[in-house]
Amino acid sequence: MRASRLGGVIFGSADYAASVRCGLGWDTLHYARSALINAATAANIPAIDAPTWELDDPGILRRDAERAKELGFHGKGCVHPAT
Template sequence: MWYPRAVLAAAAAAAGLPAVDSPFFSLDAPAALRQEAIEAAELGFTGKVAIHPRQLPVIEEAFAPSRSDVEAARAVLEAAATAEGSITTVNGAMVGPPLITAAHAVVARAHDTLTDPSEKAGC
């Protein structure tokens, strides 16, 4: 099911729509839920349906950007802010508008998932 799920997520992204993955129906398998949610995030889904409140922390964790993802996104945004055109470099890699847009999305997701108000100020 990876291919059709990836196509669905890509089509939704191309249309500017969120792609929400189908629910995980087993309430007693948090490790399997975590794995499925991580796979959904890797495929490009923006979220996953929960059928019970106790699934929410697992799903939220799977879709939250890692600290290294946020640091990389911030580096892209800093480079873009000082660039003289729409293309710049970060750590020797070319960065243009699509990666800058993606970096904005990562920082926004990080801001939304932080629970400590002092950390939100740095997003």
């Protein structure tokens, strides 16, 4: 079943981590990411992973993007660092 008016979902890692009072590490948020993928897949909508917050190391972005793809995300969010 496809959600008729929903084009996709984005994982808000910082918002989620703040609401449950946990860290932003990949392992810490693995369950939340997996739950989002399962819900998006069931609704037949694309899921976008949260932005990578470590801006000083492009290797971290690459690693995070590869992990997100392995989980089933369709892409990663991007936020301008000035925001």
